[in-house]
Amino acid sequence: MxxxxxxxxxxxxxxxxxxxxxxxxxxxxxxxxxxxxxxxxxxxxxxxxxxxxxxxxxxxxxxxxxxxxxxxxxxxxxxxxxxxxxxxxxxxxxxxxxxxxxxxxxxxxxxxxxxxxxxxxxxxxxxxxxxxxxxxxxxxxEEEARLAVMGCHALLEPGDGPALVFDIGGGSTELVLVETEGGSPRIVDWLSAPWGVVSLTEHEPEASNPDLATRMEAYARMKQRVHESFASFAARLPTHPGADIRLLGTSGTVTTLASLYLELSSYDRSVIDGLIVPSAAMRKISDRLSRMTLAERQTQPCIGAERADLVVAGCGILEAIIDIWPAERLGVADRGIxxxxxxxxxxxxxxxx
Missing domain, CATH: 3.30.420.40 (ATPase, nucleotide binding domain)
Structure with a gap:
């Protein structure tokens, strides 16, 4: 190349x-x-x-x-x-x-x-x-991470602090730490973790078990698996990044959860791409979805039958990301690679x- x-x-x-x-x-x-x-x-x-x-x-x-x-x-x-x-x-x-x-x-x-x-x-x-x-x-x-940043970094909130850009895929999740001093983003570290919504769901199928306690145990295991895969990267992150840290996500998980946050009856890219959502609100939605049965998730607008079984894994990955990079707000990008x-x-x- x-x-x-x-x-x-x-x-x-x-x-x-x-x-x-x-x-x-x-x-x-x-x-x-x-x-x-x-x-x-x-x-x-x-x-x-x-x-x-x-x-x-x-x-x-x-x-x-x-x-x-x-x-x-x-x-x-x-x-x-x-x-x-x-x-x-x-x-x-x-x-x-x-x-x-x-x-x-x-x-x-x-x-x-x-x-x-x-x-x-x-x-x-x-x-x-x-x-x-x-x-x-x-x-x-490596190139997947680079392309994702190139495709969506324009949606980063203005600021001088470091930013974490992430892409929750089907088979992996890319985390990219960038700095934006001088305008053009500068990638300073990255990780490709082996967990995406498909791979994580297949490792924890009990996340759709009819029993609530079983579902919650599976969700906790999901988050733990992801935390373990993030450990080396998390250890390298700035220990005191300051209040100006930024977080930007590009994936079906974040756009779907953002749609639920806005209570949309159907998906609308024009209001999702570039939206800024409180991270706490995304956690709350993630917790709510993890507690639902598969049938209940299927009835949710912007989820439906195609995504109902995978969305919980996405929620677990998203929560693990917020755990290691506790930005107050989350930018949402319907763009990327x-x-x-x-x-x-x-x-x-x-x-x-």
């Missing part, structure tokens, strides 16, 4: 994402405002954005999102299941059609934790290319010749 890597989790250092990654040079000319695309195939979701450059940013002209649960059963078998593969290829076929219809000329498609872990991950990637023409790139946890990819593609393509 020709880029510097993230600092080692064991030997924190710092680097800048760089202004060039966030905006095109003022003298650059976009090549006929052509369409760019970013596809993110995660452990739980398949998401696509197609956009055209506009000013210092871009305007989305098409999008697609589908829950495919690619990592379902991966923890037990070490492989992507046949059913999960078929779901993913079905979704990717839709993406391929959109790419053709929108005449996309420059795209990047990435796969994350499920394909990194699965013994048949490469075989799956090859099949996807044969059947859809989409060339998936299995990115490292795909937006990071688009900004990178456009920054490279927009350089003056």
């Amino acid at each position: 020709g880029e510097s890597s993230l600092p080692s989790p064991r030997q924190p250092d710092s680097f800048s994402l760089g202004n060039a990654a966030m905006r095109r040079p003022a003298t650059a000319r976009w090549p006929q405002r052509r369409a760019y695309a970013a596809l993110d195939l995660g452990t739980n979701n398949c998401r696509l954005l197609i956009a055209k450059p506009e000013g210092d940013g871009f305007v989305v002209i098409d999008a697609f999102s589908r829950i495919v649960r690619l990592g379902e059963g991966l923890a037990a078998s070490g492989r992507l299941s046949d059913a999960a593969i078929e779901r993913a290829i079905s979704a990717l076929s839709v993406c391929a059609e959109k790419l053709k219809r929108r005449h996309v000329t420059l795209a990047r498609s990435v796969a994350t934790e499920a394909c990194r872990r699965a013994s048949n991950g490469r075989e799956f990637i090859e099949r996807v290319y044969r059947e859809t023409g989409i060339a998936l790139d299995i990115i490292t946890a 795909r937006e990071g990819i688009l900004r990178r593609l456009m920054a490279r393509d927009g350089k003056p010749k």
